[in-house]
Amino acid sequence: MKVNCNLFDIKLHIIGVAGINLETLVQKAKTGDVQAFREIFESFSSKLFLYLLSRTSAREDALDLAQEIFIDLWKELGTFEFRSDEAFSGFIFSIAKRKLYHYYQSKRETIPLDENLPGASYEMETNDYRYLTKHINMLAEKYQELLKLRYWSGLTFAEIASVLNIREGRAKVWHHRAIKKLQTLMEQHGEAI
Structure with a gap:
């Protein structure tokens, strides 16, 4: 068919x-x-x-x-x-x-590690977006994937957990850690989230 x-x-x-x-x-x-x-x-x-x-x-x-x-x-x-x-x-x-x-x-x-990916917010300026994407791509693969599933695809934590074959609680913990690591990286380079 x-x-x-x-x-x-x-x-x-x-x-x-x-x-x-x-x-x-x-x-x-x-x-x-x-x-x-x-x-x-x-x-x-x-x-x-x-x-x-x-x-x-x-x-x-x-x-x-x-x-x-x-x-x-x-x-x-x-x-x-x-x-x-x-x-x-x-x-x-x-x-x-x-x-x-x-x-x-x-x-x-x-x-x-391309910096020309579509943004979750079309209002974000290109330079800010590239800067953010550059730092996301410095994270461990599991954190990159989680953030992209969450913000690019708009998946819920339950959906992300199913995709990554982890529990929903673990997805939330990884999300929190990813944001903290991203914030630390950006602060080291002179900007915070």
């Missing part, structure tokens, strides 16, 4: 799944309901795209990866047992992490 999802129409604002019963959509999509899958796609595409863009720094690569991820999601949906909205979000982002791993292997690159 072919799913027609045009990723070039992705809206660049973050949308959530509030107001829809995700469990019902997942169950319908598992039976081949293309409209239910399209609603899942529309609910998660922006979050996923922003996350991928923060990891690849290339719009075209992020779009290609997003498309591959939704194709894999369609194929793997039958193996998913719905427990919660957060677990489903984690399922999608675990597919994304796997695709990113293969993406980096194929390019023989490490995770980029």
Whole structure:
């Protein structure tokens, strides 16, 4: 069954799944309901795209990866047992992490430290944003990923915990530590958060 999802129409604002019963959509999509899958796609595409863009720094690569991820999601949906909205979000982002791993292997690159990533706030001035991104990229990988999931993709701590395969409390602790380390780095370089 072919799913027609045009990723070039992705809206660049973050949308959530509030107001829809995700469990019902997942169950319908598992039976081949293309409209239910399209609603899942529309609910998660922006979050996923922003996350991928923060990891690849290339719009075209992020779009290609997003498309591959939704194709894999369609194929793997039958193996998913719905427990919660957060677990489903984690399922999608675990597919994304796997695709990113293969993406980096194929390019023989490490995770980029590009400073031209999209900002969580479009009002932030470019220089401030570059300065902040530069310091985020100095953090340990787990803190970088957590901050990008939280601020670029707008995920909740429960969703982040599911993606990173940790408990929600641990995600909150890592977030607190990441912010403290980021603040220390910026203070060492003459600016504070």
